[in-house]
Amino acid sequence: MKYSVSLQRCETYIPADIEGALKKLLAPLGGMGAFVKNGQRVLIKPNMLAGRHPDRAVTTHPEVLRAVIRMVQAAGGIASVGDSPGMGTAAKVARQSGLMEVIEECGATFAPFSDSVPVQSTHFFHELELARDILDAEVIINLPKLKTHQMMGMTCAVKNLFGAVVGLRKPKLHLQAGSDKKLFARMLLDLAGKIQPALTIVDAVVAMEGEGPGSGDPKEMGALLAGSNLLAVDALACHLSALPPSQVWTQKIALELRMAGARFEDLELHGAPLFCIPLKPAKPTDIHFGLPKALQTPLEKSLTARPRVKPERCRICGDCVKACPPEAMRIEKDQLRIDLDRCIRCFCCHELCPHAALSIHQGLLLRMAAFFGRA
Numbered sequence: 001m002k003y004s005v006s007l008q009r010c011e012t013y014i015p016a017d018i019e020g021a022l023k024k025l026l027a028p029l030g031g032m033g034a035f036v037k038n039g040q041r042v043l044i045k046p047n048m049l050a051g052r053h054p055d056r057a058v059t060t061h062p063e064v065l066r067a068v069i070r071m072v073q074a075a076g077g078i079a080s081v082g083d084s085p086g087m088g089t090a091a092k093v094a095r096q097s098g099l100m101e102v103i104e105e106c107g108a109t110f111a112p113f114s115d116s117v118p119v120q121s122t123h124f125f126h127e128l129e130l131a132r133d134i135l136d137a138e139v140i141i142n143l144p145k146l147k148t149h150q151m152m153g154m155t156c157a158v159k160n161l162f163g164a165v166v167g168l169r170k171p172k173l174h175l176q177a178g179s180d181k182k183l184f185a186r187m188l189l190d191l192a193g194k195i196q197p198a199l200t201i202v203d204a205v206v207a208m209e210g211e212g213p214g215s216g217d218p219k220e221m222g223a224l225l226a227g228s229n230l231l232a233v234d235a236l237a238c239h240l241s242a243l244p245p246s247q248v249w250t251q252k253i254a255l256e257l258r259m260a261g262a263r264f265e266d267l268e269l270h271g272a273p274l275f276c277i278p279l280k281p282a283k284p285t286d287i288h289f290g291l292p293k294a295l296q297t298p299l300e301k302s303l304t305a306r307p308r309v310k311p312e313r314c315r316i317c318g319d320c321v322k323a324c325p326p327e328a329m330r331i332e333k334d335q336l337r338i339d340l341d342r343c344i345r346c347f348c349c350h351e352l353c354p355h356a357a358l359s360i361h362q363g364l365l366l367r368m369a370a371f372f373g374r375a
């Protein structure tokens with residue numbers, strides 16, 4: 001079976017360019033009318049990780065959101081926009097990232113993702129709690145930003161849906177998965193299966209490389225991607241950015257489980273010809289060197305990456321302390337301290353610090369492995 005994905009080049013966020021490219025992007029998939037019918041309630045889910053200026057490439061660009069809202073409204077849909085950011089209130093993050101202005105100008109509704117509803121899960125997480133706003137929608141449109149991700153390798157179609165888990169329930173899931181990336185990827189795939197957006201449109205006009213998803217560097221890619229199958233969209237994103245699926249955990253696990261759409265060979269590409277603009281990957285954050293499990297735990301402490309505070313940047317705001325799933329951080333005598341025995345290496349703190357005051361420190365062997373191309 002083949003899975004349709006569409007690709008268009010778009011070099012700028014000028015509204016007319018984005019609108020034109022999005023129309024061409026969706027045409028081979030049947031246009032917005034194939035996904036949205038008159039009178040349907042449509043929830044659009046951008047990436048609203050944190051309240052940063054659009055130029056930082058942390059969040060979905062407001063002009064992409066504007067064009068998508070207008071296309072939904074033109075198809076007769078009733079548009080609302082929502083997400084649950086990693087830090088801060090959704091309304092504040094939407095305002096700071098320029099998305100709220102667009103929502104208001106377009107006459108769409110802002111969905112704050114404040115209430116949760118328990119949803120049965122299938123794998124290791126027996127129950128997930130998802131935003132009522134997303135479950136109540138008749139149609140979901142996923143609107144991720146393509147970024148590198150220091151824990152999962154890449155954030156795009158699948159990972160963007162983690163925002164459907166409300167506020168502090170996200171750190172709880174991180175805590176349940178600990179530093180087990182495979183387990184966390186399984187949870188993300190399970191979550192994506194529950195939400196099943198009708199359509200995913202990826203903002204990769206300017207992507208993020210390096211220390212994503214919060215502290216990386218913007219990288220011009222000039223692309224918009226779309227498709228109905230989340231894994232097919234992520235397979236295309238991996239190809240365009242030269243991020244190997246073996247290092248993108250959701251894709252790696254999906255391939256191992258032979259999930260539909262995960263194989264690049266199964267894509268049916270429409271639109272622009274394929275190209276590749278490599279994104280500099282995020283630093284690897286752990287490694288086991290193929291050691292037996294009994295030896296992993298003692299060695300992990302000295303070999304895995306760990307968060308490190310940059311005191312000259314830290315403003316002692318305490319935001320990371322509140323977000324740390326195992327409560328491994330504390331402020332003591334005006335200094336931020338990390339208890340590395342409790343730290344599960346989820347790197348939520350690095351992802352969310354608004355002042356880039358945390359770095360990821362790698363052990364010597366980890367650096368050597370990266371140098372010799374093993375990690």
Ligand code: SF4
Pocket residue numbers: 309313314315316317318319320321336352353354355356357358
């Ligand atoms: S590391 Fe960042 S989030 Fe944590 S206290 Fe310092 S400035 Fe605040």
Ligand code: SF4
Pocket residue numbers: 307323324325326327328329338342343344345346347348349350
């Ligand atoms: S200190 Fe940072 S990396 Fe460690 S558990 Fe807390 S949030 Fe995660």
